[in-house]
Amino acid sequence: MSYRPTRREVLGKAIGLGAVMGLPERIWASTQGQQEPKTPASEKITLGFIGVGGQGNYLLGEFLKKKEVEVLAVSDVYEHSRNAAKKRVGDACATYSDYRSLLDRKDIDAVVIATPDHWHTLVSLHAAEAGKDIYCEKPLTLTIGEGRPLVNAARRYGRVFQVGSQQRSDANFRFACELVRNNKLGKLLRVETGLPQGKPGGDPSVTTPPAGLDWSQYLGPAPMVPFQKDRYGFNFRWFYDYSGGVMTDWGAHHNDIAQWGMGMDESGPVKIEGKGTFPTSGIFETATEFDVNYTYANGVVVNCRSTGRGAKFICEKGWIHVDRGFLEASNPDFLNIRLASGDVHLYQSNDHRQNFLDCIKSRKKPICDVEIGVRSATVCHLGNLALRTGRPLTWNPKTERFGEKEMNRWLIHPYRPPYVLPT
Numbered sequence: 249m250s251y252r253p254t255r256r257e258v259l260g261k262a263i264g265l266g267a268v269m270g271l272p273e274r275i276w277a278s279t280q281g282q283q284e285p286k287t288p289a290s291e292k293i294t295l296g297f298i299g300v301g302g303q304g305n306y307l308l309g310e311f312l313k314k315k316e317v318e319v320l321a322v323s324d325v326y327e328h329s330r331n332a333a334k335k336r337v338g339d340a341c342a343t344y345s346d347y348r349s350l351l352d353r354k355d356i357d358a359v360v361i362a363t364p365d366h367w368h369t370l371v372s373l374h375a376a377e378a379g380k381d382i383y384c385e386k387p388l389t390l391t392i393g394e395g396r397p398l399v400n401a402a403r404r405y406g407r408v409f410q411v412g413s414q415q416r417s418d419a420n421f422r423f424a425c426e427l428v429r430n431n432k433l434g435k436l437l438r439v440e441t442g443l444p445q446g447k448p449g450g451d452p453s454v455t456t457p458p459a460g461l462d463w464s465q466y467l468g469p470a471p472m473v474p475f476q477k478d479r480y481g482f483n484f485r486w487f488y489d490y491s492g493g494v495m496t497d498w499g500a501h502h503n504d505i506a507q508w509g510m511g512m513d514e515s516g517p518v519k520i521e522g523k524g525t526f527p528t529s530g531i532f533e534t535a536t537e538f539d540v541n542y543t544y545a546n547g548v549v550v551n552c553r554s555t556g557r558g559a560k561f562i563c564e565k566g567w568i569h570v571d572r573g574f575l576e577a578s579n580p581d582f583l584n585i586r587l588a589s590g591d592v593h594l595y596q597s598n599d600h601r602q603n604f605l606d607c608i609k610s611r612k613k614p615i616c617d618v619e620i621g622v623r624s625a626t627v628c629h630l631g632n633l634a635l636r637t638g639r640p641l642t643w644n645p646k647t648e649r650f651g652e653k654e655m656n657r658w659l660i661h662p663y664r665p666p667y668v669l670p671t
Contacts, residue, residue, distance in 0.1 A: 292318040293608055296356040296380075298347045298371055300324045300333035302482065303385055304362030307412075308333055310601050311360065317605065320356055323347040327460030345462060347371055351378040358408070358608055361385060364484045365491040366470050369394040370667065372409070376401040381408040383604050386500035387492065388621035392629045393660030395622035396648065397670050402618045408607045410614040411621030413504045414600035415572070422594050424561065424570040425509040430591045433582060434564030436510065438549055441502040442556025446494045446538075447486055450478040450531035469667035478531060486532035488632075489661070493534025495635075496628040499552065503631075504616075504624035505559040505570070506550050508594070513620045516627055516645035517542035517550070524635035540631040552631060633658055 293316055297308055300322045311317050321342040324330040330343040344350045351359070351374055358381035361371050369389055375382050382402070388411050389395050402409040415421045428436055454474040457463045463475050470489040473479070484490040485497050492499075507513055522540030527533065535554075542550040558571025566578035577583050587593060597603040597615040607614045626648070633655070634641050642651030650656050663669055 292316055293605055294318050294320050294355055294357045296321040296323065296350045296353065296359045297333065298323045298350060298359055298361045298375075299363035299367070299385075301326060301329040302362070304360070305329070305333065305336075307360050307362055307383075307385075307601070308336065312337065314601065314605060321350050321353060323350045325462045325465045326458070328458070345465070348374065351375060351380065357381060358383065358604075362412075364466075365496065366390045366484075366489060367468055369398055369669065370469060372398055373401050373670070376405045376407045376409070379405065379407075381604075381608050382618075383410045383412065383601070384621075385412040386504075386621065387496040387625040387628060388500070388618070389625045389629070390491070391660050392626050392648065392658075394669060395626060399619050399622055406611075408604070408611065408614060409618035409621075410600070410604040410607070411616040411618065411624075412600070413500055413616045413621065413624060415501050415505055416508065416595070416615045417597040417600035417603060418572070419598065420570050420573075420575040421505050421508075421559075422596065424559070424568050424575065425505065426587060426592065426594050427568055427582065427585060428509040428561045428563065429511055429594065430587065431563075432585050433561070433566050433568060433577075436548055436561060436563050438551070438562040439506045439510065440556070440560040440562065441499070441506050441550060441552045442558055442560075443494050443498040443502060443552065443554055444557070445554045446534050446536035447483075447532060448527040448530060448536050450476075450483065450486060450527070452476065452531045467664070469661075469663040469669075471664055476531060483532070486527075486534050488533050488636075491534070492628060492632050494554065495535065495538065495540075495552075495632050496625065499628035499631065500621075500624055502557075502559050503550070503552060503627045504620070507620075507624055507627065509559065509561055510544065510546075510548060510550075512544065512623070514623060515544075516623055517630065517643060518545050518645070519543040519640065519642055520630045520634045521640035522552075522631060522634045523638075535632070535635050538631070538635055540634060542627065542631070 295317055300308055319337045319341055322330050322333040323344040325345060334341045334343050359375045361384040363371060365387055368384055372382055372384050427433055455477055457475040486493060520542055524535035524538035526535055537554045539553040558569060560567055560569040568577045568582055595615045603615050630643060
């Protein structure tokens with residue numbers, strides 16, 4: 249399937265061939281020639297939103313504040329959510345129950361994806377193949393094995409791909425990481441990341457889905473199961489078929505900052521071990537309490553546990569602790585340090601959504617590029633696997649394989665037919 253760049257790409261050359269990835273043939277027959285360049289009526293960036301309940305609704309409001317944005321369409325498997333989003337945007341906004349129909353549109357430059365986690369990879373893959381730039385919520389993947397196909401697709405099709413780990417666009421998080429990266433507090437010895445506790449329970453009752461909800465389409469590549477109200481909405485996070493609990497939900501924020509501060513954006517730990525507590529009643533599956541140690545090749549250990557909040561970098565001369573709206577150091581003078589011109593200055597973004605829009609126009613990588621999002625999600629998945637198997641694990645961040653060969657079967661969940669993940 250060949251296509252040409254979107255109207256906002258400056259090079260004006262064909263990027264290449266793309267295989268149809270893991271969906272029935274019906275949809276993609278109509279995408280040929282999709283990226284024919286047009287002269288825009290304005291300089292607005294046209295967006296489509298895929299998943300507009302919860303976080304998707306929040307992101308819709310944030311992007312609608314941007315003067316250069318025009319929202320043309322929304323997609324959601326729940327009729328109530330897509331109709332509410334249309335009302336918020338205006339009558340000209342189209343609605344779709346199937347996101348692939350949104351991707352067929354020639355007039356949409358980029359998509360914002362805020363589905364449950366188990367849909368992130370397939371939707372992003374198809375968006376890249378369809379020539380759309382992508383803003384996708386975190387955690388970027390459901391499993392480790394989904395990560396490399398995502399990076400490869402973004403590079404193959406030349407897509408701008410921003411992952412929604414928005415703490416990288418916060419000045420306090422950047423400042424803390426810059427101090428650590430420049431050894432302003434001395435050599436880094438240890439990192440502590442604190443996450444909330446998970447949630448036990450979950451009503452096992454089988455009920456009827458809400459009117460207007462396509463339950464089979466909601467499940468997508470996940471196994472078919474009867475509808476239970478506590479599998480839907482916010483609670484999808486507590487099932488391994490759809491998410492990874494607090495470890496991936498909040499870990500994709502604070503473990504991401506740990507990686508940033510250590511300079512490990514394209515790497516990861518080499519040893520993982522931990523212990524956790526899991527629900528003993530109800531239908532929720534993911535760990536409620538946990539304590540995981542990640543050892544990196546340089547000897548630094550990141551301790552991730554279900555107490556406290558944020559990321560704390562412990563160095564030879566003291567420590568600095570950062571969280572949302574919070575910055576503290578063992579010595580208050582650390583907070584007055586200013587970087588010299590020759591120091592490492594990290595990527596600066598003061599608005600995560602604006603950074604995405606700016607990169608659509610410049611074609612530069614955003615502050616939380618797809619490779620970063622994949623690596624940070626992988627750290628979280630590794631922690632969950634150590635908890636679930638109850639054994640220490642060794643990991644090769646270059647090959648993205650376990651030292652324990654039998655563990656490599658955990659790299660990917662089988663998809664429910666007809667959904668297929670390209671390898």
